[in-house]
Amino acid sequence: SFRAYLGLMFKNRTPKISLFGVDVEQHDLSSELLESRKVELGHGVTADVGLHPPSASLSLSGAMLYCEGVLVESYARREFEIAPEDDNRNFGALLIADLPKSTSEARTVHDGGFKPKDDKLSFDWAGKREFKRRIKAEFVRYEDEAEAERDRKNPVRTALRGLVAAVREKIERMCGYSGGSAAGSMVGLVRLPIREPGEVYGGGSDKKGSGTHQSYFQAVEDPISLHELSEHIEQGRYAGDGGLSQFKKDLKRIFRNIRHWHSQCRWHPDNDVDDLALLSNAEDGEASAKPFRTDMQVYTIRAICKHLDIPDEFHSVMVEGNDDYGDIDEDSEFSVGTTILLPHHLDVQAFKDAEELGKFALSQLREAKRTLERADRARKQGPRDCWLQCDNRACRKWRRVTEAYQSRYTGIDAHWTCDADGSPVAGCHVPEDRRADDEVVVRGDAAFASASASTASRATADDSGGGSALADTEDEDDEGSLSPRRMSSSPKPKKRARGPRKKKSLKPSKRRQGSEDEGDGDDEPDRRGERTADRKKKKKKR
Known part of the structure; x- marks a missing residue:
C-alpha cells in the first residue's frame, strides 16, 4: 500500500x-x-x-x-x-x-x-x-x-515437500491436471474451489437434488487441498512432536473430502458431457441422460452399482436421483426394462482416482517416515570415519576421510591418490593413518578387519612413501584383490614361498579292492579312508 x-x-x-x-x-x-x-x-x-x-x-x-x-x-x-x-x-x-x-x-x-x-x-x-x-x-x-x-x-519439511511433489506428479500423469488449477473432475484436490455467494448452485432451492447439489463449503465441513497442505509445511506446523501424525490426518482428509463431495453432495445424471463445469444445476443433462435398463438379473440399485463397478457410496444419491419411482431404497426391486438414472461417469471416475491417489500418498508417507528414521539414527550415531586406499602402487596407504568425501570415489573406475583434490594428507610421503581404538567404522561394503588393523599399526613413518605394509599387495585389477576406492574386505596377506611338494602314496581302500566285507563292522573305517583318499586326490589335482 x-x-x-x-x-x-x-x-x-x-x-x-x-x-x-x-x-x-x-x-x-x-x-x-x-x-x-x-x-x-x-x-x-x-x-x-x-x-x-x-x-x-x-x-x-x-x-x-x-x-x-x-x-x-x-x-x-x-x-x-x-x-x-x-x-x-x-x-x-x-x-x-x-x-x-x-x-x-x-x-x-x-x-x-x-x-x-x-x-x-x-x-x-x-x-x-x-x-x-x-x-x-x-x-x-x-x-x-x-x-x-x-x-x-527441520528435516521433516524436506521429506514432506518431496511427498507433495510426488503426489502432484502422479496427478499430472494420471489425470492430466496442470499446476495449481482446480479444473478437472476431482474438486478440491490441488486447490479449493472459489466460494459461491449462494447456498445452492443455480439459485434454485426447490429443484430436484438441491439437497445434495449444494455449495462445496456447505457440504464439506473441513476443506483442505494440497495448496493448504504445502502452506502448512512451509509454516512448520508438522515439525514438532506428533507432526507426522497430524500431516497424515490432513492428507487423508483431502481425499476423504473429494470422495464425499463426488459421491454424496452432488447429482448429475450420466450423459456424454465431459466437463462437469457445464452442468450448473442438478437437473441439467437429464434430457440427454444415459440411463440403465434393468433386466432379469440386475433389478436393484445395489445390483446395478455392482454390475457397473460403481462404488457403494453412490447408493444414496442414486436413490434420490430416481425418487420419481416413489419411496425406494438401494434394495428396491424394479420391473424388467425400468430406466434408472446413473451418477455421472466423471463423478465416479473422480471417486476412484481419489482412492488410488490416497493410497499412493500414504505409501509415500510411509517411505518418508522411514527416511526420517534413518536420518535420525545417523544423526544420533554422529559422523563416521571412512577410509580410502591410494591407487599409487608405491604407496597403497589407507587414509581416514569423511563420508561425504568418500562418496565421490565409490565407482568401479574411480581413481584416488593421496595428492588428489581435497585429500586429507599432503601426499604419499605422509605416514599411514593409525587406528585410535579397537574398531573403525567404515561406510561401505565392509569394515576394517583385524588384519588391516595390525597392518596399519606396522606402518612406518619414513618420508620415502614406500613404507606401507600394504604396498606389496596384488594389483587392484586382479580378481579378489582390494578395491582401490574403498575398504571392501580384509587386506590380502602375502603369499608364502613353498618348496617342492612330496608325492604321497594313497592306499586303496577295501571297497576299491572289491572287498566282500561291506556288511561287517569294519566298513566304516574303510569309508572314512576312501573319503580321505578322494580329498587328497582332488587336492593334488588342484
Missing part, C-alpha cells in the same frame, strides 16, 4: 509523515532483519542481508536499494536475474544497501557513485555491471544457505 511504502521510504531519517490524518509508522529494515550479516559489494558499499518475517508473510523478498537514504528499488529480483520467489523458498530474505549518488553528468558512470533513472524507480547500471553481479551473487548465496540451514533444522 501507499502507507507501507511511505513507512519504508527513508532509511536513515524518520520524518513525520501523515496520511489522511494518521501518522505513518516508520521502519528501519536493517534493524528488523533476523540472522543478518554484512557483505561487501564493492565501491565502498556495505549491505545488510538477512531474513525479514513481515516480508515473508507477504511472499516478498529481494534487494532494497536506497540512494542517499531514499528508497529507489524495492524487492528487486528480476533486474538482477534472480529466480522468482516460490513457495519452497519463501524466506523474506532482503539485501539492504544505501548507494552513494554519482555527480557525473555522463550516462556511463565510472566514479564511485550511482545514478538513479529519471523515474526514480531503478538505477542506471551502465558501467556498474560487476557491482550488479555482486548483488546477485551475495543474495543468492544467502538464500541457499538459509534454505540449507532450514532443512537441517
